[in-house]
Amino acid sequence: MIPAADARRIAAVTAALAPVPLLVTAGGATYQLRIFVLFLVFATFTVALNVAFAHTDQLFLFLGALAGVGAYTTALTAEAVGITAWATLPLGAVAAGALGAVVSYVAARRGMTVIVLAILTLSVQLAAMEAFVGMRDVTGGSTGFPFSGLSVDFVADAVGVDQRVAFAYVLLGLLVASLVGYSRLRASRWGTAFEVVRQDPVAAEAAGIDVVRTKVLAGFLAAALVGTTGALYVQADGYVLPSAFAFQAIDVLVLVMLVLGGSRTLLGPVVGAGAIVLLDELLGEVGQWRTAALGVLLIVLFLSFRRGIVPKAREAYDSYVGDRDGNDGTSDAS
Amino acid sequence: MVVATGLEVAIDGVARGLSFALLGAAITLVFGLGNVLNLALGSFAVIAVVVAVAVAGAVGSVVGGAAAGIAAVALLGLAVDRTLLSSVYRSEGEERIVLGIFVTLGLAIAIDGVLFVYVPLTYSIAHGVPALELAGVAVRGSTLLTVAVAAPVLAGLFGFLDRTRLGTATRTVVHDETGALLCGVNPRRIRTLVFVLSVVLAGVAGLLRAASSDVTVAAGFELTVFAIIVAIVGGVRDLRGTVVAGLGLGVVITFANFLVGAYLANVLLFGVAVAVLVARPEEIS
Numbered sequence: 001m002i003p004a005a006d007a008r009r010i011a012a013v014t015a016a017l018a019p020v021p022l023l024v025t026a027g028g029a030t031y032q033l034r035i036f037v038l039f040l041v042f043a044t045f046t047v048a049l050n051v052a053f054a055h056t057d058q059l060f061l062f063l064g065a066l067a068g069v070g071a072y073t074t075a076l077t078a079e080a081v082g083i084t085a086w087a088t089l090p091l092g093a094v095a096a097g098a099l100g101a102v103v104s105y106v107a108a109r110r111g112m113t114v115i116v117l118a119i120l121t122l123s124v125q126l127a128a129m130e131a132f133v134g135m136r137d138v139t140g141g142s143t144g145f146p147f148s149g150l151s152v153d154f155v156a157d158a159v160g161v162d163q164r165v166a167f168a169y170v171l172l173g174l175l176v177a178s179l180v181g182y183s184r185l186r187a188s189r190w191g192t193a194f195e196v197v198r199q200d201p202v203a204a205e206a207a208g209i210d211v212v213r214t215k216v217l218a219g220f221l222a223a224a225l226v227g228t229t230g231a232l233y234v235q236a237d238g239y240v241l242p243s244a245f246a247f248q249a250i251d252v253l254v255l256v257m258l259v260l261g262g263s264r265t266l267l268g269p270v271v272g273a274g275a276i277v278l279l280d281e282l283l284g285e286v287g288q289w290r291t292a293a294l295g296v297l298l299i300v301l302f303l304s305f306r307r308g309i310v311p312k313a314r315e316a317y318d319s320y321v322g323d324r325d326g327n328d329g330t331s332d333a334s
Numbered sequence: 335m336v337v338a339t340g341l342e343v344a345i346d347g348v349a350r351g352l353s354f355a356l357l358g359a360a361i362t363l364v365f366g367l368g369n370v371l372n373l374a375l376g377s378f379a380v381i382a383v384v385v386a387v388a389v390a391g392a393v394g395s396v397v398g399g400a401a402a403g404i405a406a407v408a409l410l411g412l413a414v415d416r417t418l419l420s421s422v423y424r425s426e427g428e429e430r431i432v433l434g435i436f437v438t439l440g441l442a443i444a445i446d447g448v449l450f451v452y453v454p455l456t457y458s459i460a461h462g463v464p465a466l467e468l469a470g471v472a473v474r475g476s477t478l479l480t481v482a483v484a485a486p487v488l489a490g491l492f493g494f495l496d497r498t499r500l501g502t503a504t505r506t507v508v509h510d511e512t513g514a515l516l517c518g519v520n521p522r523r524i525r526t527l528v529f530v531l532s533v534v535l536a537g538v539a540g541l542l543r544a545a546s547s548d549v550t551v552a553a554g555f556e557l558t559v560f561a562i563i564v565a566i567v568g569g570v571r572d573l574r575g576t577v578v579a580g581l582g583l584g585v586v587i588t589f590a591n592f593l594v595g596a597y598l599a600n601v602l603l604f605g606v607a608v609a610v611l612v613a614r615p616e617e618i619s
Binding site for chain 2: 059106107110111112113114115116118119120122123124126127130131133134247248252255288289290291292293294295296297298299302303
């Protein structure tokens with residue numbers, strides 16, 4: 001079960017996003033659909049980073065590598081075994097999840113601080129990029145290979161919509177499922193364990209919470225979600241390219257989205273991803289400046305806006321509503 | 335023949351190692367002093383190269399260009415220290431470390447973004463140092479130049495830290511900030527000095543790289559990563575360890591490049607970093 005307030009929020013977001021693919025493609029606008037798909041993919045990545053980084057202080061700087069592991073595992077095993085990629089997608093998710101769990105386990109066991117885990121995962125990320133590009137026989141090197149194994153033609157044909165529109169709904173489904181899962185996790189005893197471990201690992205251990213297990217669970221879930229999303233991302237692109245999994249292409253964006261939207265909130269990742277994707281579109285006019293703008297945004301966010309949009313908006317709303325319904329007022333559960 | 339080739343690769347490795355040592359030292363100095371891991375270090379190196387190439391073309395002197403490149407990064411380093419890093423230094427402990435990562439990462443992305451717009455080409459420096467052949471062992475001019483520049487710079491760095499009053503003050507701040515304060519040393523001033531010094535070291539490393547191969551804006555992040563790995567392997571607060579690690583990794587990577595190719599050599603480098611982090615996570619915290 002998920003808390004009623006979360007259920008309402010998820011329902012509202014779903015209702016707001018559901019018509020978008022049909023609306024934007026009504027006039028045949030596939031470009032807008034592409035933007036929307038990117039938004040869904042990155043919002044889901046951000047939900048995952050929220051669990052790993054914001055809740056359990058595990059600064060994963062290898063989301064690109066995890067997404068790549070998910071995508072390559074899914075695509076390559078499907079091709080090697082000769083079955084549909086939908087059957088190998090769980091394998092991709094588990095492969096990425098296992099990598100995340102191993103890293104979390106080693107980090108927790110060795111008592112790594114945030115910065116050590118950050119550098120460790122960044123090293124893994126860069127090694128993975130070298131591997132994706134370097135293992136030409138397997139991955140097709142930097143030119144990659146076309147991929148359409150996760151196509152949903154059969155559904156699209158049955159319903160009578162474009163395949164890409166149908167696929168946008170698959171991604172929306174994954175985002176909504178990840179939000180529901182996140183809400184359940186946060187409301188469960190694991191959610192309490194996350195909170196205690198984050199605030200004081202020593203006290204948590206003393207209170208009988210298995211800190212290593214808690215962090216490994218968070219690492220596995222986050223990594224598996226990133227792996228799944230990565231596989232769906234390459235289907236949306238129609239191509240598996242190593243450059244899609246680069247540190248600058250995924251990790252930097254997702255970090256900005258998480259902090260901008262609001263850490264440890266349900267809708268922060270969605271709001272942050274939406275804001276950055278929109279901003280990126282607006283900057284499209286002056287496209288060459290987008291990288292520089294992103295860097296400046298990262299600095300400004302961390303120096304002066306670390307609480308994020310959702311908590312700020314919530315504060316503003318609460319002070320506006322006053323204590324009309326006091327029970328839900330200042331809680332962190334937005 | 336095999337011996338001669340092996341020697342050539344080893345000499346190249348030492349030169350690369352000296353460059354690595356410069357980069358690693360730049361990370362170690364700033365992290366040891368103020369707990370800021372400078373993820374923008376490589377971007378400073380690229381700026382030095384770009385300015386050096388532009389000025390060298392304008393004034394017709396490679397040395398003049400190099401001097402201008404170094405001066406440019408020193409000024410930029412000073413500006414960054416007085417503005418962004420001042421904000422970072424206001425927080426303490428783990429908070430400062432995390433803030434430092436993100437602010438310098440943002441700075442790296444911002445600098446790279448601007449450079450991509452204005453200087454999207456590849457840059458190299460025509461140093462004009464001739465190759466040398468000695469008893470069948472050929473040494474490239476850029477290798478000679480690297481050794482001739484990097485070795486004295488590193489020696490000068492140690493001389494500064496060991497022999498001068500300011501250097502002693504710097505080491506005092508590293509060991510005991512409160513004690514330094516009581517002795518009349520202003521830690522913030524020292525941090526500024528050392529940050530500028532670190533970007534100058536990075537600038538020198540960048541110029542040397544541009545003397546041996548083409549440098550693009552994308553090389554900035556790569557240089558940063560090399561620098562961090564060298565610093566980690568050497569023990570991130572230990573300058574001598576960092577220099578030794580730089581030399582060692584330089585030789586190992588150059589041989590790996592020669593024997594198994596660039597991709598595997600880089601994977602090996604990251605593997606070493608991961609292994610060291612797993613073995614000694616308490617080194618950097």
